[in-house]
Amino acid sequence: MPPRERRLVVILGAFGTGKTEFAINLALKLSMQGRRTALADLDLVNPYFRSREKENLLKDKGIALIAPKGALRDADLPSIPSSLKQLLFDMDMTGVLDIGGDRTGARVLGQFAGEIAAQNPAVWYVYNHSRFDNRTAEAAITSLRQIESQSGLSVNGLVNNTHLLRETTLDTVKNGAKGAKALSDFIKLPLICHCVSREIAGSNPGVSPMFVMDLHMNRPWEEA
Amino acid sequence: MQKELWKGNEAIAEAAIRAGCRAYFGYPITPQNEIPEYMSKRMPESGGVFVQAESELAAINMVYGAAAAGARAMTSSSSPGISLMQEGISYLVGSDLPAVIVNMMRGGPGLGTIQPGQADYYQATRSPGHGDGHMPVLAPSGIQEAVDLMWDAFEMADKYLTPVMVVADGMIGQMMEPIVWNRTEPLPEADKPWAANGRDGEGQTHFVSSLRLQSSENEQFVHTLKEKYEEITKNEVRYEAVGCKNADILIAAFGTTARIASTAIRKLEKEGIRAGLFRPITLWPFPYEALKELALQESVKAVLTVEMSLGQMHEDVRLSVLDKKPTPFYGRTGGMVPEPKDIAEKVREVIKEAGK
Structure with a gap:
């Protein structure tokens, strides 16, 4: 987990890698450790499956949600909530920044890159080996570099979140860990953790360090 | 076969290319923007044509032109954009042209919302645009089915010389799902002896049009459509x-x-x-x-x-x-x-x- 001196955690990655699921779980964990925590939903490209949908859960746990409000909540307009600025100045607040997918999603960060970079942030790239375009380390790196250049920030850690949604098996996780390790070696970036659902974690996938997640981002036919 | 995780819109675009589509014309609208975006990258790599048109109306008419010239063509949009395309879809029907149209439906009417909807059912199933027309309408309930149906859509379009619509609510375009590629081979090139693709000075010029000024001739044409629809109804009902x-x-x-x-x-x-x-x-x-x-x-x-x-x-x-x-x-x-x-x-x- 990010040490206290790293109060900003920027979460980047391709569509569907599970950035939002990871961001929510990370915010919940940081909050449980007693840190004042805010989750910034800066996904301006995806119209669905955004962390703002979990507003009530976050509120219950005392996590501040920074996201477009009112009519803008359901839109995909390039509107950045003013409270993001507040987070950038509130040095006692731990901020998890959930950024939209792909290079188009990462572009939103560009205008804040200087202010964020000055605060020694954790910039983590979420990797899902099951994504169709992550089959080789070379292809994964192209995607990572594109996202990095659009965001204006340098990635300093990899988060392996390999899954096939509800079809994830022990093998999915083990294969993913191998893919993530290969990518980490190839671009010489530390592997921060392997994300594993609570269910799979129970059958001991043998990956370390393991970040155990509860799944919150269900599709409409999946009940929690 | 190893499962791959795909976003619905991207998978549909990839499936179209793998099925042999080589011409895409479209205009952005949420929740289907990933289709044109993906096409803009992959179509040129696949030796095909991608054009971001100036409007949905232009896009569907580019589809008309490409189909008339014998290309396997498609477009995609979401509800308000599909409304704009109605005229062109009716012209495709009136000219017996094969094409595939993807409608990633959102909540209407009007501009409505960008959240999912299924309220374009009447528009899709009663009559595409104006006139006595129909078109096959395929409705996947997941990404795997959407991918598989793209082959069927192009196949039906070629077989019956008709536009085919694939309708899904925005959820299917936006969500991720693990899939396998059940079909990998592109569809064979259909024989299109009517295509307006150049005759090198041989014989009469091919002419593709939906204008038949003689009403009796037009009525006769509509009767050929009826026969076609009976054939489709006999062969293609799926549930x-x-x-x-x-x-x-x-x-x-x-x-x-x-x-x-x-x-x-x-x-x-x-x-x-x-x-x-x-x-x-x-x-x-x-x-x-x-x-x-x-x-x-x-x-x-x-x-x-x-x-x-x-x-x-x-x-x-x-x-x-x-x-x-x-x-x-x-x-x-x-x-x-x-x-x-x-x-x-x-x-x-x-x-x-x-x-x-």
Whole structure:
């Protein structure tokens, strides 16, 4: 987990890698450790499956949600909530920044890159080996570099979140860990953790360090 | 085969290319923007043509032009954009041209919302644009099915010389799902002796048009369409029926709504209520006969239609069942998605009502 001196955690990655699921779980964990925590939903490209949908859960746990409000909540307009600025100045607040997918999603960060970079942030790239375009380390790196250049920030850690949604098996996780390790070696970036659902974690996938997640981002036919 | 995780819109675009589509024209609109974006990258790599048109109207007319020249062409949009395309779709029908149109539906009317909807059912199934036309309408309920249906869509378009529409609510375009590539080979090049693609000075110039100023000739043409539609109706009706045999109640639903209904059905099963799912895959031609047969079973007390609209497919369900059984409706609309618990509650209510 990010040490206290790293109060900003920027979460980047391709569509569907599970950035939002990871961001929510990370915010919940940081909050449980007693840190004042805010989750910034800066996904301006995806119209669905955004962390703002979990507003009530976050509120219950005392996590501040920074996201477009009112009519803008359901839109995909390039509107950045003013409270993001507040987070950038509130040095006692731990901020998890959930950024939209792909290079188009990462572009939103560009205008804040200087202010964020000055605060020694954790910039983590979420990797899902099951994504169709992550089959080789070379292809994964192209995607990572594109996202990095659009965001204006340098990635300093990899988060392996390999899954096939509800079809994830022990093998999915083990294969993913191998893919993530290969990518980490190839671009010489530390592997921060392997994300594993609570269910799979129970059958001991043998990956370390393991970040155990509860799944919150269900599709409409999946009940929690 | 190893499963790959794909976003719906990207998978549909990739499937179109793999099926042999080499011409894409479109204009951005949420929730289907990933289709043109993906096409803009992959189409040139595949030796095809990508054009971001200046409007949906231009896009569908570019599809018309490409199809007339013999290319395997497609476009995609979402509800308001599909409304703009109606004229061009009618021209495709009126010119016997093959093309595929993807509609990733959102909540209407008007600009509505960018959240999912199914309220373009009438628009898709009654008549594309104006005139006495129809087109096959395919409705996947997940990404795997959407991918597989892209081959079928282009195949049907070539076989019957017709536009084919693939309709899905925005949820299917936006969500991720693991898939396998069941089909990998592109469709064979269809023989298109009518194509306006240059005759090198040989014989008469090919001319593709929907204008037939002589009314008797136009009537004759519409009759050839009728024959074509009878052929499609005979060959292409598709549906899925799960647990419908001896069910207490049938739920008719398509697309994402069918999956939500499945969760409700599993809930109800635990309470001893046997609810069957009837899921049309072709919205046109609608599986009237199959639904009628299942609805007429003695055990079936009612056929409940569930949609993300105020009830459009409901009309086709009623045409299947006529007045032989009650045909209640439950729906959310305008971008709202029904929840499994609400569908289950409606089923309990209907069963209670039927028991009186």
